[in-house]
Amino acid sequence: MALNQILQYIFSGITVGSIYAFVAIGYNIIYNSTGIINFAQGEFVMLGGMIAYTFSNFMPLLPAIIAAILITAAIGGLIENVFIRRMRKTSVLGMIVITIGLSILIREFALSIWDEQIRALRFFTGNEISSVNILGARISPQVLWVLGVTLVLTAGLYFFLKFTLTGQAMRACSENPTAAKLCGIRTDRMVSLSFMVSAGIGALGGCVVSPLTQTHYAMGSDLAIKGFTVAILGGLGNPMSAVAAGILLGLIEAFSISILPMAYKDVISIIILLIVLVARPSGLFGSRSASALKDY
Amino acid sequence: MKKYLPVMLLAGTVIIIQLLTLITGKGFLLTQLTMSTWYVIAALGLCMVMGYAGQISLGQAGFFAIGGYTTAVLSTIDFSARTGTSVFSFFDSLGLLLTRQTIYGDTVIYLSPWAALIAAILIAGLTAWGLGVPVLKLRGHYLGMATMGFGIIVNRIVVGTKIFGEADGISNVPPFKMFPGFEISGKVGFRVGNYYFAWLVVIIALILLINLINSRAGRALKALHGSEDAADAMGVNTARCKTAVFIIGAVLAAVAGFFMTHYNGGIGPSESSVIKSVRYVSIVAVGGMANIWGTLIMGMLLNFLSLRGVFGHFDDAVFGIILVLMMMFMPDGFIRKEVFYSIKTLFRGKK
């Protein structure tokens, strides 16, 4: 393989990996505040791309994307308020079933609004044929946008969780909800907030990759399982390492195409998921002793 | 025999429905009823795994597809070139090699569906075993994702492999001539026969499952759901129990997929999709989880309506709505377990 070809694979891997990371970060934020794995996480990405696409038809790109993020975040908050909040006392089985039900509803809702067509948001800069030359590899400028947004998001999230009062309150809820409640933190608000933030992040991801990977009403369930693979690889409850894990999985997938048929690339990442779940559920970067206390 | 009274009532209902369609001249409805019945068998399998043993599985459609594709492949591949080999002459001596004419007049030698049925059961059972042993150690969300992953793997392999017909599926599956005068196929002449045969399989499955539920092993399964620690402390080998029920569920789904494929004359990749697996989950949930009768009734109802096209564009959405509403308002199921229990004791008298 020539260097420029390898670079091509690397960049496409990083791009795809970034979107997985967006989903995985969303999983982590909700998981941290509620212990729920939200099976509808992939649908937020789809919604973000679709809404931004619709708005971009009659307004500039930036406000369209902002609107998409806000609307998707509102939908996330609505879901928490209307459905999840009333479910608190039921079993894990019930939580899985309701988030799956919601994911189907969102998907069918999207189908009835945007039909079966594949949509793509327009490129942030340039168009589908413009490219940047990096060491002989021709990269779409959108790839740089994806990388940039991923970096900014990661840094921003790190800052938010570590240094802002709200971020610290969210972390407190995940460490010990009862203690957080006793300290006067409104845990229910934090749960709502986490759904909104994670839906918004998903929507942002959906917008930045839409020009490259397109948006389709049924893309959610694939993203859900890939994002989950990444969340597990990085160690659940650990949004930062999700980015590293996402890029790792993206690279594995990108290079697998050079050996195996395209259709099998999903098979590879799911087999990775199964192996990690069984062999090392704490993830590649998680600590084993801490995971011994969790209930897998 | 009291235990089987509901089964006998069911058999009576089945006959009455057939007679009703005969009298009203709506015999065509039997086609969708038969198809619903095959789907119900797969749902009954999931009911054991998820409802009784409490192990969530989002990959039931994968096992259905394994059953269907096994027979679809084995009965459409032409083995003419290989009949000389020792394996195939052994099959031939057992009468397991059949011939048929294609529409172009070529002669095709294919493996008997009887052999394919055994193969489907073995492949599904072994897959369930190989997947279940490691994966059933997981719980809750993790088990859900892992089983959903399995379903997606089956789907992607089917879509991406030539022998499985890729996105088009396999469509020229021959009828299964079970014995002279009867075949599993969609031909109008066999419609009534297929209807009764499907119900026969359901009733056999029901009797086996009812026996199981009321046995020592069934109690261990239910205990797994109630408190895995308690089952463990009372000497139940929980890992083996989970694997066993997972295999039972998989085999039932594969048998259903097998017959459905011959009945429809083909199978497509959508049978293995996540959404199909979720349908089975919502049927079990709306039937009251640990309730095979609830699964049977709701499975028949929902599949029949869905196949009749009653839900229109909202076919999948209906199942999503069911899941959400059930979990919010009736987590114990539409048909309450306690009510069923008291009816059952009424039938059975005091234990």
Add this chain to the structure above:
Amino acid sequence: MTPLMRIENLNKHFGGLHAVNSVSFDVQKGTIKAIIGPNGAGKTTIFNMIAGYFQPSSGEVHFNGKLITGMKPFMTAQQGLLRTFQNLKVCKNLTVIDNILLGYHTRAKAGFISGMLSTKRSRREEREALEAVLPLLEWLGIMDKKDTFVGNLSFGEQRSVELARALAPNPAMLLLDEPAAGLNMHETEGLARNISELKKQGRTILLVEHDMGLVMDISDEIVVLDFGVKIAEGRPSEIQNNEDVIRIYLGGDDA
């Protein structure tokens, strides 16, 4: 006489914490032995190691002449070592009788296939199981609740169900994990009567318990733990007069 259970040099480390420190004791057949000690003394940890929930860092547990360390919980149960739980673990989706029949699991053999086919053996075993457990329901006074779902019972009744479940297979030894926890005074008295009744039947019991009165009343022998170390072992009267025990319970820095 060789003891029914022999615990030799049992150790358990959790990270830097030495939770159980070289504890050894025997349990003679037909006796009731209690493990007591302040919170965090390592009582429950020992219990969990015996029943197979934790792997000991070192040391051995012999039961009925067999080495049982390293066995999983279901295997220790198959050896005839049946337990109850401090925080009730009953199957709320099962009726009282089914919960108790679950305890009989190790006595029967019929598996999935014979269950599905409802073979003669499967049915015979079910009858035998029922015959074995009905007297237990009678004895514990929960016969009228036989077909009630366990979730609908009071806490005390659920405790009785757990006890009956552990007794169902006629176990070689019972492990009772804080059997009086959560019971009111009246219920505790009933429990004490039941345990002495079991003793009269010649059963062997090892229990962990906080209720001092109960322990002193029913035990033949007591092991006292403090910070994972065995500080005393003997008959109740000896323990009551042991200075170390009095110190950890009445004075000292951790009282």
